[in-house]
Each structure stands twice: as C-alpha cells, then as structure tokens.
Amino acid sequence: MSEVLAIFEHDRGVAAETSFQSLGFARALLAAGVGSSITAVVIGAEADALAHDLGAYGASSVVLIHHAELTDYAPEAWGEAVAELIALRSPAAVVATGTDRGNEVLAYASAIADLPFAANVTEIRSVGDASLDLTRVRWGGSLLERSKLVAATYVLSGAAHVFDGEPSPDHIGATAATETVDATLPDTAARTRITDRVTLSSGITLTTAAVVVSGGRGVGSAEGFAPLVELADLLGGAVGCSRVVTNNGWRPHSDQVGQTGKRIAPELYIACGISGAIQHWVGMMASKHVLAINTDGEANMVGKAEYAVIGDLHKILPAVSAEIRKRRTP
DSSP states (O other): OOEEEEEOOOBTTBOOGGGGHHHHHHHHHHHHTSOSEEEEEEESGGGGGGGGGGGGGTOSEEEEEEOTTTTSOOHHHHHHHHHHHHHHHOOSEEEEESSHHHHHHHHHHHHHHTOOEEEEEEEEEEEETTEEEEEEEEGGGTEEEEEEEEOSSEEEEEOTTTSOOSOOGGGTTOOOEEEEEEOOOOTTTTSSOOOOOOOOOOSSOTTTOSEEEEEOGGGOSSGGGHHHHHHHHHTTOEEEEOHHHHHTTSSOGGGBBSTTSBOOOOSEEEEESOOOOHHHHHHHTTOSEEEEEESOTTOHHHHHOSEEEESOHHHHHHHHHHHHHHHHOO
C-alpha cells in the first residue's frame, strides 16, 4: 500500500497537542511525494473515540489496534504492534511525533522490522529512488544534520512543534474510515509498562502555560525571582529557569527549561537575565514569541529574540506588573 502510517500518541485515551503533529508530518511527506494517503494508527481500545476527529487532520483511514495488553502505555507492546502492522501493510512510511514516547515506540518497531529509523526530522529536502534527503535535529538540538535515509519503508519521527498540528484546511469536515486490527503480541511484550502515576503538579504547568516568565543567572538569587513570579501570576503563566539557576539551588529542577530540562512551546516566552546558551535555546525554541530582558545587548538570547528590552530586570519587571495592574483597575 502507498500509505503513510501516522502513530497517534495518547495517554489512556487523552490526546495532547503534539499528538496531532504526527498527522501534520505525514501531510508534509505526502506533499514531498512520499505515499498517496494517510492512515492514522491508534493503539489501545480505550482510545477508539479519538478516531472520529482524525479525518479533519488528513487521515483517510484509521487503524484501531486492540489487544488485552494494550490497556496503558507499554513501549515494547506498542512497538511490536506497529512492527506487525508494517509487515501486514508494507507502507511507504511510518511516522510519529518526536516526543519521548513517539521516538521510543518507533525505535522498538524499526528494530523489530529491521528498518533504519531517523528521529527528530525537521525538513524533507527531496525524495529520490527509495531514499529521502532530510534534515534532523541532533545532539540535543545543538546542531542540524543533513542526511539521506534509504529504506523500503521509511521510519521517521518529526521533531516536536515543527510540523503543523492543526486541522488540514483541505479536510475540514472530513471523516475517516476505521478498521480494527487485533494484534498478536509475544508474552514478553508488556514487561515494560506504566502501572501507576503520581501527580507532581496541577493546573497551569510549565509545559502547558501560554506564557512562561523564565530567569537565568542575571536574576541574582532565589529571592530575585519574586518579580518573575509576580508577573507570571498576573499573566496566568508559569515560571521557568535556566540550568545555572537550578545548579545554584534558586529554583527546583522541575522549573528548568532546556536540553536537560523541559521543552516547551508557549505563546510568549519572557527570558529574564538569560544569556541564551544553545542548551537552553533547545528547550524553548518552539515558543511563538520571545521577549528578552537583559543588561547585555550582545547576549545570544537578545539576538535571537523577537523583542528585547536592554536594562535591569529588577526595575523593568515591577514596572510592567504595575502597568498591568493599572490597566486592569476599573
């Protein structure tokens, strides 16, 4: 079949923003000349209801994979199920979003199917005979690699927040045909799986906030984060930080943004006293807009930001918060 299988990630039947980006990546492959249709792959019966919406994202069909062991995320079982589908359908490509889970599942599936796997693709440059010329993120986002993938079936993950996760304008109101496939899994497939969850935070979090106010070495101390917290509260956002801040014990590691922290994509990222090292940029480069506040006009973050204010953050942030309060006063 000349189809692109798009793995639709979910957590116990709940989709995330990045879940739909696998379909955006699949649409990009079709536009480049790989495959002629998109088949979304939804693993586990508890996620069957998600199939109803996927036609609007470009899927012409949806495969629902069922098995008694597919009741919660189990990377080996998901990988086995995808590998079995590859053997049954011989697709042109299999894709997922390059999240931890997406990359993990495709790593298992490609190993079982004896196929090469290219992770965190950012661009399909050209399509040749049984080969793809592509660009992908390597080394935690510190470099972009141009490479060629040669395979009978391409196994690819699209870097998170790179490909469109919105409904396709050409498929508004479309519905996808569904079919159910009962997977055949070995007894060992579910030996690694999620069995319990602990809620570390609720409400607005660093990864879900539309606005993130983040601080670096320039904040100066743990107490220096007070104006950042104040502004984040006023904007309904969250507070983030750089690695040096957590190393100094000013904020917990759960607040860290970067290669060794969280990767986020807020509408607005306010970088306060952050130099802009590549490791930090990796974690927030998907932000829609970036405002840098720094005393150093030559800082990397200032150069990369869409907006910049050169000055002392401890004077600028209280002034911004005061103006917000003033405008909100009846």
